[in-house]
Structures are given as C-alpha cells and as structure tokens.
Amino acid sequence: MTEATMVAAAPAVDSSLPYNDAVPGAVVGEWAADTDKALFVAPDKLLALLTHLRDQEQYDLLSSVTCVDYSAYKGKARAGIRERFDVVYHLYSTKKGGGPVRLHVRVPDNETVPSATSVYPGANLQEREVYDLFGIKFEGHPNLRRVLTWEGFHGHPLRKDWKEAYYEEDAKPFKSRHPTGGYQWHEDKLPWGDNNTYPAGWDPDSWQEPVTYVPVSQAPHHGFGELDTQSIVINLGPHHPSTHGVFRMLTRMEGETILALEPEMGYLHRNHEKIGERNTWLMNMPFTDRLDYINSMSNNLGYALAVEKLLNIEVPERAQYIRVIMAELTRIINHTWSIGFILNDLGALQTPALYAIEEREMILDLFEEVSGARLMCNYMRFGGVVRDLTPGWEERAKYLVHDRLPRALDQLDELLSGNEIVKARGRGVGYLPAKDLIALSVSGPMIRAAGIPYDIRKAEPYCIYDRFDFDIPTLPESDIYARYYIRLLEARESVKILQQALRDIPKKGEVLGGKGGYTFRPVEGEAYARVEAPKGELGYFVVSDNKANPYRYHVRSPSFINLNALGPMSVGYKVADAVVILGAIDIVLGEVDR
Amino acid sequence: MFGTGLLKGLGITLKHFTDTFTDDRRKTPSRYEDSIKLDDRRRIIDQPITQEGLLTIQYPEERRLLPERFRYIPMLIWDTEVGEDRCTACGICAKVCPPQCIWIVRDMDDQGKPVTRPAEFYIDAAVCMSCSFCTEFCPFDAIKMNHDYELAVYDRYPQLVYDKEELTVPLEYYAALWPTQFAEEQERRAKEKEEERRREEEKKAAAEAKAKAKAAGAEGGEAKPRRTKEELDAMKAQAAAKAAAAKAGGAEASAPAADDAEAAAKKARLEEMKRKAAEKAAQRKKESGE
Numbered sequence: 001m002t003e004a005t006m007v008a009a010a011p012a013v014d015s016s017l018p019y020n021d022a023v024p025g026a027v028v029g030e031w032a033a034d035t036d037k038a039l040f041v042a043p044d045k046l047l048a049l050l051t052h053l054r055d056q057e058q059y060d061l062l063s064s065v066t067c068v069d070y071s072a073y074k075g076k077a078r079a080g081i082r083e084r085f086d087v088v089y090h091l092y093s094t095k096k097g098g099g100p101v102r103l104h105v106r107v108p109d110n111e112t113v114p115s116a117t118s119v120y121p122g123a124n125l126q127e128r129e130v131y132d133l134f135g136i137k138f139e140g141h142p143n144l145r146r147v148l149t150w151e152g153f154h155g156h157p158l159r160k161d162w163k164e165a166y167y168e169e170d171a172k173p174f175k176s177r178h179p180t181g182g183y184q185w186h187e188d189k190l191p192w193g194d195n196n197t198y199p200a201g202w203d204p205d206s207w208q209e210p211v212t213y214v215p216v217s218q219a220p221h222h223g224f225g226e227l228d229t230q231s232i233v234i235n236l237g238p239h240h241p242s243t244h245g246v247f248r249m250l251t252r253m254e255g256e257t258i259l260a261l262e263p264e265m266g267y268l269h270r271n272h273e274k275i276g277e278r279n280t281w282l283m284n285m286p287f288t289d290r291l292d293y294i295n296s297m298s299n300n301l302g303y304a305l306a307v308e309k310l311l312n313i314e315v316p317e318r319a320q321y322i323r324v325i326m327a328e329l330t331r332i333i334n335h336t337w338s339i340g341f342i343l344n345d346l347g348a349l350q351t352p353a354l355y356a357i358e359e360r361e362m363i364l365d366l367f368e369e370v371s372g373a374r375l376m377c378n379y380m381r382f383g384g385v386v387r388d389l390t391p392g393w394e395e396r397a398k399y400l401v402h403d404r405l406p407r408a409l410d411q412l413d414e415l416l417s418g419n420e421i422v423k424a425r426g427r428g429v430g431y432l433p434a435k436d437l438i439a440l441s442v443s444g445p446m447i448r449a450a451g452i453p454y455d456i457r458k459a460e461p462y463c464i465y466d467r468f469d470f471d472i473p474t475l476p477e478s479d480i481y482a483r484y485y486i487r488l489l490e491a492r493e494s495v496k497i498l499q500q501a502l503r504d505i506p507k508k509g510e511v512l513g514g515k516g517g518y519t520f521r522p523v524e525g526e527a528y529a530r531v532e533a534p535k536g537e538l539g540y541f542v543v544s545d546n547k548a549n550p551y552r553y554h555v556r557s558p559s560f561i562n563l564n565a566l567g568p569m570s571v572g573y574k575v576a577d578a579v580v581i582l583g584a585i586d587i588v589l590g591e592v593d594r
Numbered sequence: 595m596f597g598t599g600l601l602k603g604l605g606i607t608l609k610h611f612t613d614t615f616t617d618d619r620r621k622t623p624s625r626y627e628d629s630i631k632l633d634d635r636r637r638i639i640d641q642p643i644t645q646e647g648l649l650t651i652q653y654p655e656e657r658r659l660l661p662e663r664f665r666y667i668p669m670l671i672w673d674t675e676v677g678e679d680r681c682t683a684c685g686i687c688a689k690v691c692p693p694q695c696i697w698i699v700r701d702m703d704d705q706g707k708p709v710t711r712p713a714e715f716y717i718d719a720a721v722c723m724s725c726s727f728c729t730e731f732c733p734f735d736a737i738k739m740n741h742d743y744e745l746a747v748y749d750r751y752p753q754l755v756y757d758k759e760e761l762t763v764p765l766e767y768y769a770a771l772w773p774t775q776f777a778e779e780q781e782r783r784a785k786e787k788e789e790e791r792r793r794e795e796e797k798k799a800a801a802e803a804k805a806k807a808k809a810a811g812a813e814g815g816e817a818k819p820r821r822t823k824e825e826l827d828a829m830k831a832q833a834a835a836k837a838a839a840a841k842a843g844g845a846e847a848s849a850p851a852a853d854d855a856e857a858a859a860k861k862a863r864l865e866e867m868k869r870k871a872a873e874k875a876a877q878r879k880k881e882s883g884e
Contacts, residue, residue, distance in 0.1 A: 174694050178685030179708065181697035183716040185751050283692035286725035351607060354648070362643050365661075372665035372739065378725045386730065387663070396643050404643070415606045418599030518690045518731050 022056065023049045031104065031526075038088075038102045038526070043113055046105055050089075050119040059091040059101055060438050061454075062120035064528070064539055064556040067130045072160045074545055084109045085136055088541065089116070090528055090556075094438060094452055097459035100528065107136060115141040122441025122564050129560075133158040133273075148266035148593060152204055154197045157271050164274065171549045172278055220259065231259055234575070238267050242345055242579040245589030249566070249578060258578055261570040263563045268593035276553030281307055281520045282382070284553060289376040291555060292591040294337060297330040297367070298533045300380035305462055306529035306540035307382050310522035311514065318509035319384030320464045325397065325501050326379065327463075327531070328494040329367070332405060333360045334534035335445075335487040335494075338586040339412060342484050345583035346425050352416060359408045362400055369393060383514030394502060401498040409491055417485060426481030430569045430581040434478060440564040444536025446585065449486040450478035456532040467504075468497045480577075483584040519548050526552075535559055535586055555594055559587040613647030625649050630659070662772055665726045665739035667719050668696075670761045671768055679762070680736035682710035687728035687737050695721035696728065715758040720750045735779050741771050767871030 017027040018039065026045035031038040041049055053059040068086045083106035091101045107113055115138035116123040127138045128147040135156035138144055146153065155162050168174050176184075198204060220231065237248035246267035252260045272291065276284050288303045289296035301323055308315065315323070337360060340353030364374040369390055371379040379385055416422050434450035447454055455472045457465040473489035475482040522544040530539035536558025543552035562585050570578040617624050625645075630638040640659035641649050651658060668687075671680045688696040701713035728737050740763070747753040769776040 172694055173689040173691075177688040177691075177694060177696060178698045179683065179700035181688065181699060181716075182714065183697045183718070183755055185755075279692060280690075282690070282727070286692050286723055286727070355610065358648065361641065361649075362645075365641060365643070368664065369661040370663065372661070372663040372726060373724065376724065390661075390663075399643060411606055415603045419603050420596060420599050423599070518686075518727070 019049060019052065019057075023052050026052075038104050041103045041105050043105050043107070043111075046103075047114050047116070047119060049103070050091075050116055053091055053101060054119060057101075058093045058095045061092045061094050061443070062089065062116060062122050062441050063092050063100065063443070063530070063537060064088070064090040064541065064554075065116065065123050065126035065130060066541055066554045066556070067134045067136060067158075068526075068543055068552045069134060069158065069160045073543075073551060083107055085134060087113055087130065087136065088526075090539070090541075092459075094447075094454040094459070097454075099460060102528070112137045112139045114139050115144075117141055120441065121439050122561065124440075125561060125564050126441075132156070133271075135159065146266075148269040150266065152198050152202055152207060154199050154202075157274055162274075164271070170278070171547075172280060172283060229254065236575070236578065238264070243582065244341065244587060245592075247582075247587070247589055247592065249570075249582065251570075251575065251578065253575060256574045256576075258570050258573055258575060261567045261578060263566050265560075265563070265589070265592050268589045270594070272555065272594040273553055277550055279550075280518070280548050281522070281550060282518050284550070285380065286376065286378040288555075289378055290590055291557060291594065292533065292535065292538075292559065292588045293375055294588055295330045295334050295534050296375060296377045297326040297379060298531055298538065300377065301327050301463075302529060302531040302533065302538045303540050304380040304382055305531065306527050306542050307520070307522065309527035309529055310525060310542065310544050311382055311520060312523075313383040313514035315384050315463075316510040316513045318388075318506045319511045319513065321501050321505035322385050322389065322511060323380065324463055324465065324468075325498060325505070326367070326377075326385075328498050328501070329363050329397075331494045331534045332491045332498075333363050334586075335491040336360060336408070336412065338534075338583075339416070339484055339487055341586075342480070342580065342583045343416065343422070345580045346422065348421075352412070355408075355412065355415070359405060362404065366393065366397060366400070381512055381516075382520060383516070384510070384512035386512065388511045394505070397498075398502050401495050401502060405495050405498075406492070409488060409495070413488055417488070422484070423481060425577075425580065426484060427477075427479060429480045429573060429577050430483075430584060431477075431479050432565060432569045436568065437478070437565060440568065441561050442536070442565045444532070444534070444558055444562065445486045445490060446483060446536065446562060446565070448472065448474050448490070449482040451476040456530055456537060460530075462529070462531060465497075468500050470496050480580055480584050487586075521546055521548055530556070533558055535588070535591070536562055555591075557591040557594060559585075559589075559591040560594070563587065563592065610647065615647075617647055625651075629656075660741050662774055664741050665724050665729075666743045667722055667724065667740050667745065667756070668717055668726075668728050668737050668761070669740040669763045669768070670715060670758065671736050671738060672762050672764045674765045679711060680734050681712050681715065682734055682736070683708075683712040683715075684710070684733070686731050686733065690727045690731050692725055692727065693721045693723050695719075695723075712758060715761060716755055717761060718755045719745060720754040735783070738768050738772065764867055764871060767867055770871050 017030065020027050023045060026041055026049040027039045028042050029040040031040065050062075066088050068088060069084060070086060071084050085107040087105045087107060089103040089105070091103070092099075105113055113136060115127055117127065117138075118140060124141075124143065125147060127141055128144060130136055131138060131141075131144055132146040132148050133156055145151070149157070157164065168176065231252050231254045234251050234253055235248055236251060237243040238246045243249065248264035248267075250262045250264055251258050272287065275287060279287065284303060285300060288299040291299050336356035337353075340356035343352040344350065367377055367379075368374045370387060370393060371377040379387075432450070434447065434452050437447050437450050438452065443454070451474050453472045453474050456462070457470075458472055470493045473486060473493060475486050475489075524544055524546045526541065526543040528539055528541045530537050532538075537556065538558055539556035541552070541554040541556065542550050545551040566582060566585060570581050573581065625639055625641075626637065628640060628642065632638065635655045637656045638659050639649075639651050639656050672678075673680045683698055683700040685698055685700075688694070688698050695718040697714070697716040697718075698712050699714040700708045701711040703709050724739075726739050729739055745754070
C-alpha cells in the first residue's frame with residue numbers, strides 16, 4: 001500500500017491510540033482488559049500497519065495467527081459488538097525482545113481479511129489453518145486451501161455451531177455420567193455413517209486429488225538441459241519412516257533434484273482445540289501431554305503459564321525450580337533424541353539414536369518416579385506441580401546432570417561432530433538465510449543455527465529463567481550440520497541450568513499455590529503465554545468467558561509453523577537431502593496436526 | 595587427516611559394545627545384581643541410574659520394577675477394616691475425568707432414596723487416559739491407580755469396560771502397591787477420625803451444658819424435653835437396625851440369600867485378590883529388605 005492511499009483514507013483518527021500517527025486510522029480501539037492489552041485494527045489498514053510494525057518498529061516475527069468465534073461469547077467486554085470473528089495476530093521482535101503486539105481484526109460472517117503473507121510469508125500455514133477451521137477467507141493468500149482436514153470435510157469445526165461426531169453436550173462434565181450413568185457404547189449410539197456428511201455437491205467416490213497445488217503446480221514441468229525431459233510428481237509419505245509419522249511431502253522433481261515441495265499434513269488431526277473448548281480448564285492438562293509427546297513437561301508448563309496469567313496465581317518457590325528442572329530435562333531428551341533421528345535420516349541407522357535413548361531412559365525414569373508416567377507426565381497444575389519430588393530424587397538428578405549427562409553429550413559430540421560423512425551430508429545442505437527464516441515465522445534451534453540469538457528464556461523470561469546463568473549458543477551456517485550441532489550446544493546449556501537449579505532449589509516448601517481444586521473460573525479476557533519449548537516457540541492462546549471451560553483454546557505449535565520453511569529449504573537439493581532437512585526441523589506429528 | 599572422525603566414532607561404538615557384551619557374559623550380569631528373584635526365570639529388575647551399556651529386560655519373564663506413583667487404570671478400594679466400599683458415589687471422579695470414561699449409578703434404599711454407595715461403577719479402560727485426576731480429587735480415598743498394565747483383550751467392548759466387580763480391590767492390595775502414600779493416608783484418616791470424635795464429644799458436652807442451664811433457668815417452669823424417652827429409644831433402635839443392615843448389605847454386597855452362588859463367587863474373587871495383594875506385599879517387603 002502506498003503512502004498516498006494511507007493518507008487519503010484517514011477519517012476521524014484517534015491519535016491517542018498507538019501507531020495511529022504512523023499509519024492513520026489503522027488502530028480503531030483497544031481491549032483494555034485486565035489481562036493482556038489488544039489493539040483492534042481496521043481490516044483495510046492491516047497490511048499497512050503490519051508493514052510499519054515490521055520495518056519501523058522491528059516486530060519482525062509474526063508468531064501466531066489465530067481466530068476466535070465470538071458468536072456465543074457472553075462477555076461484557078464484547079457487548080454491542082456485532083462482528084462474529086476476531087482474527088488475532090501476535091507479533092514479536094527478535095531484535096528488541098519483550099512482549100507482543102497483539103492485533104485483533106474483526107470480521108463479520110462471510111467477509112474476507114487481507115492476507116498477511118505478502119508482509120510475513122510465515123502467515124501461510126496459519127492462515128490456511130484459520131481458513132480450514134473457521135472458514136475465514138484471506139484475500140491474496142497464494143494457496144488458500146484446507147490444511148488439517150481434507151477437501152471432503154463438511155463445515156469448519158472450530159465454529160461454535162459445528163458439532164462433532166458423537167457430540168453429547170457443549171461442555172464437560174457430561175450429565176449422563178452421574179448419578180444415573182449406565183454405560184453405553186458410543187459407537188452403538190451413533191453408528192458410523194449417520195454422522196458423516198459431505199459438502200454440498202461433493203461426491204467422495206469421484207474425487208481425485210488434484211496435483212494443482214501451489215507451488216508444485218507452478219514449478220516447470222519439462223524442458224531441462226539438452227534433452228526435453230519431464231519433471232515428475234512424487235509423494236514422500238504419508239507412510240514412510242523418514243517422515244517421522246504420518247506426513248506427506250508432495251514434490252515435483254527433475255531427476256533427483258527437487259523443484260518444488262509442499263508439506264501435506266492433518267492425518268493425525270483430532271481437533272485438539274475443539275476438545276479443549278469442551279474440557280474444563282484443568283482437563284486440558286493431560287491433553288497437552290499428547291501434543292508433542294516427547295516433551296510433555298514443557299507442554300504442561302506452557303499451558304499452566306497461560307491459565308495462570310488469567311487466574312493470577314502465585315507459584316511457590318520450590319515449584320518454580322521443579323518446573324525449570326523438568327523443562328530443561330525434557331529439552332535434553334528432545335535434543336539428544338532429535339540428534340539421533342537426524343542421524344537416522346542421514347542413514348546412520350539406529351546407532352546414534354540408541355545411544356541417545358540410553359540417557360533418555362534415565363531421565364524418563366526420573367519423570368516416572370515423580371509423576372507416574374514416562375511420556376504422558378501430566379505433572380504441572382495451575383499454581384505449581386501436582387506432587388513433590390520423592391526422597392532421593394534430587395541426588396539422582398544431581399548425579400545425572402553433573403556426571404552422566406555431560407559425559408553422554410561429549411560422547412555424542414565425539415561420535416558425530418567430526419564424522420566425515422555427517423559433514424559431507426550436512427554442510428551447506430538445506431541452507432536458508434536468517435532473514436528468510438524469521439520471515440517464515442520459524443523459531444527455536446532452527447533460527448539459532450542461523451545466527452539469531454533469539455531465545456524466549458532470555459528475550460521474555462518466564463518462570464525463573466532470569467536467575468540462571470546460561471548462554472544462547474548460535475551458529476552462523478544455517479545448514480543441516482549447524483542444526484544438528486546447535487542442539488548439542490543447547491543441551492549443554494540445559495545441563496548448566498540444571499546444575500544451578502538443583503543447587504539452588506529450596507529444600508522444603510509448598511509445591512502447589514492457589515486454592516487448588518478442580519474447578520477454575522478465570523476472569524473474562526484473553527491471555528497468550530509462550531515458552532521456549534525444545535522445538536521452538538510453544539504458545540497457548542486462551543480466551544475465558546468466566547466459565548469453567550475455556551471459550552477458546554489455541555496452541556501455537558512450533559512443529560507446525562516451522563514447516564513453513566520446509567519447501568523453501570528443500571528446493572534445489574536432492575530427494576535424499578529433503579528427508580534430512582525435514583529431520584533437522586524436528587517435527588512431531590502429534591503437535592503438527594493437533 | 596581424512597577418516598579420523600570415522601575412526602573416533604568407531605572407537606565409541608566399540609566401547610559401547612564391550613560395555614554391554616562383557617557385562618552380559620559375566621556369570622551374574624550386573625542387571626541381575628539388585629534384582630528381585632521370583633523363581634528360576636522370573637525376576638523384577640530395577641534399572642540403576644549408573645547403568646552403563648544397554649540394559650535389556652527379558653519381558654515377560656523379567657519385568658521392570660515400577661515406581662510407587664506409577665499410574666495405569668484406576669481401581670476401587672474395598673475397605674477391609676470396615677467391610678464396605680470406600681466409594682460414596684459422590685461423582686467427583688466422573689466430573690473431573692477428562693475423557694469422561696467413568697459412569698456411576700448411585701444406589702437407592704428400599705424407599706427409593708439415594709444412599710452413599712454406588713450400585714454400578716464403570717470405567718472404559720479403552721478411553722481412560724491414565725491422568726489420575728480421579729484419584730487426585732477423590733475426597734474419600736476410594737479410587738486409586740492400579741499398577742497392573744497387562745490388560746490386552748480381543749475386543750474393546752465389552753471386555754475393556756470394567757464394572758465395579760472388576761475394579762474393586764481390597765485395601766491390602768492398595769497398601770502393597772502404594773506403601774508410602776498409604777501410610778500417609780492412614781495417618782491422616784486416623785487424625786480426622788480422632789478430630790471427629792473430639793468434635794462429637796464437645797458437641798455432646800455443650801448440649802449437656804445447655805440442657806443443664808436450660809433446666810436451671812426454667813426451674814419451676816415446665817422443662818419439657820423435645821422428645822420423650824420412648825421416642826428417643828425407638829429412634830435409636832431404628833438407626834441401629836439401619837446401620838446393621840447397611841453393614842451387612844455392604845459385607846455381603848447386598849447379595850440376597852438366594853444368590854448364594856454369586857456371593858460365594860464374589861467371596862472367592864476377593865480372596866484371590868487378597869492373595870495377590872499379599873504376594874505383592876511380600877515382594878515389596880523383600881525388595882525393601884534387600
């Protein structure tokens with residue numbers, strides 16, 4: 001948008017609102033809730049404001065794009081507002097650090113919003129997700145089609161009036177369970193077939209998947225070199241061990257060289273967010289375990305932080321330390337595990353992965369001892385953690401972080417870092433400049449391997465991370481090798497944090513603050529909390545209606561959004577490299593598909 | 595020099611190999627050193643945090659030692675001291691259950707009035723996500739997490755839908771699985787009981803004092819007791835009969851005399867569970883003794 005048009009369309013501008021002096025008329029109001037402040041943006045000025053924020057105010061990372069359907073919202077703050085949807089943007093600055101700029105764009109039913117992809121290419125997958133789950137169309141989006149559900153899916157599931165199969169009630173607990181709750185098998189009540197509908201005019205039998213997807217369809221089809229060869233379309237996955245789950249890479253290839261690659265996902269989609277709206281606030285906790293099932297502890301932590309923002313609960317000192325210890329242990333698990341799998345993808349089948357598992361077993365034993373489960377820990381609560389550490393746990397953890405883990409990390413380093421094959425396969429492969437990665441909303445080890453020292457633990461410290469002395473390792477190369485090596489360096493920093501945390505943890509004390517209990521009614525409003533999960537920025541966006549169930553529950557999952565970069569990173573490399581490039585993004589399909 | 599990285603790596607794999615292999619060739623491999631031997635083949639192995647090399651457990655003959663807090667599927671506690679279910683059918687577990695896999699039907703007495711006892715209690719183990727919220731929020735210590743993880747069956751329905759019979763375990767079984775928590779709970783429960791008794795006594799004393807004062811104050815007036823002695827005696831008798839009936843009903847799980855076979859089967863099942871619990875308790879003892 002040019003400056004002239006911006007000035008021309010500037011009727012009554014409230015100059016007391018932020019950014020209105022730079023982009024007149026862009027911000028039309030504030031939600032001055034008790035929780036986090038939000039700015040309401042005029043849809044036609046959105047792109048101008050985003051451009052201004054990116055270029056002038058250094059908000060270079062469009063972290064999260066999501067949507068809220070307010071049609072059933074009883075909140076007073078919304079009284080008199082007729083628009084049904086709010087598209088919510090969270091912008092962060094990797095240069096300045098600190099909190100977000102939160103923008104709301106109000107959209108009536110059946111209207112479009114300008115797509116942010118021209119300013120932030122990273123909005124690509126997230127806008128597709130909003131389109132898929134809410135049915136909001138983004139004008140100017142290059143590839144606006146369903147992403148998590150398939151084309152034959154009827155309706156947009158996160159709309160408040162959409163009911164799932166086996167729908168019972170709007171909110172748990174369901175009335176049929178007590179005191180007269182005779183067991184009935186769901187599948188008997190609603191036989192499959194009666195609740196399966198297709199969009200109007202849709203015939204599942206005659207449908208064939210089109211290969212017209214952007215960018216695969218836009219890549220050149222033939223005419224390479226001297227011979228008039230033809231490029232071919234190949235599906236890598238969904239059932240292929242290199243895709244780490246059910247995930248498909250649709251590629252157009254010339255020989256073995258990738259011309260275009262498009263990630264296809266949603267095979268594991270279970271509408272986590274809709275389930276989350278049915279659940280009570282606390283019930284969501286064990287569900288978060290199942291997102292990134294390798295790091296249930298950090299998933300728990302992010303969700304607990306988001307809800308604590310709304311509930312205003314103090315977390316006791318000892319619980320703060322326990323949380324940090326668990327989060328860092330889980331980071332070591334994830335990083336050693338992902339190193340093992342990068343090597344798996346490189347062809348070093350199982351040996352590095354097995355060595356990584358050895359240490360992981362020890363950490364999982366520790367998790368199991370305190371929480372009762374190895375993977376689905378369900379350990380954090382609003383206001384702390386559920387149970388105290390067991391006697392002797394700290395001693396064993398100390399042995400682990402002082403002796404065993406440093407030794408194991410050194411061993412991995414020695415085993416792999418100097419290896420000529422790892423170097424040959426990793427150096428210079430999957431290169432993408434740091435600027436592009438940020439623009440694609442990539443976060444976590446991926447951007448630190450491109451030389452950007454951005455880590456939420458330092459940029460916007462949560463819990464008690466500001467008390468520990470640790471560095472943010474960075475590497476400049478931004479290739480597979482750097483992405484492998486950065487994880488090793490980060491695991492070492494985690495060991496450093498763990499050593500300090502285990503030294504400073506109060507010997508006794510409460511581990512659960514607040515009133516406890518199982519019913520929470522947070523104040524009306526919204527909150528976004530993010531943690532530096534091992535895979536990147538894990539954010540939880542929750543909207544409360546002052547009820548026992550969340551009104552909206554959104555997970556900004558790093559695995560999903562980091563996939564924005566998969567296509568651009570793979571183009572020009574061989575198909576065998578694409579497998580490693582995917583492995584080095586480090587995705588978990590439980591979190592990608594949600 | 596080209597290839598040094600490869601050689602170094604090979605050295606590490608060789609070290610791992612010898613760590614695992616030489617240990618395994620010993621007369622008693624280190625993994626058996628602190629294990630609990632059940633018989634010639636069956637063992638329970640605890641992986642020490644100092645374990646070097648790969649540790650393989652020969653399941654199903656050998657099993658892992660599970661930590662106390664291990665959670666799998668919930669179980670209902672049969673209080674053998676009192677001879678009744680601890681569950682009062684309050685429904686909190688069904689309310690907090692995230693996948694809503696608990697179904698409770700509250701029992702009724704002859705007049706159709708609800709009583710604090712479940713008539714039916716189902717958990718769909720195929721749906722249960724082992725989060726242990728039910729145990730966390732149960733105010734009566736009536737539902738706890740079982741450690742038994744071998745639940746494989748051919749059909750999800752109805753085999754994985756556990757009813758009250760299948761879920762109920764005697765208190766000793768729970769005490770054997772969760773010794774630390776059980777001890778803490780017993781202490782707390784004893785304290786609560788004591789507190790309750792004390793309060794009752796205080797109440798009684800206060801009432802007596804009040805009555806005395808009233809009698810003193812209304813001397814000469816007509817200090818008519820609210821109920822006659824006969825009425826009170828009748829009420830007491832009624833209450834005692836009711837309690838006895840409830841107790842008997844609980845102990846025999848309200849099995850009428852005609853259903854002798856069913857009662858016997860139930861009894862046998864409980865005995866079997868007790869035996870199992872004792873076995874587990876012995877196992878725990880052994881392990882703590884060593």
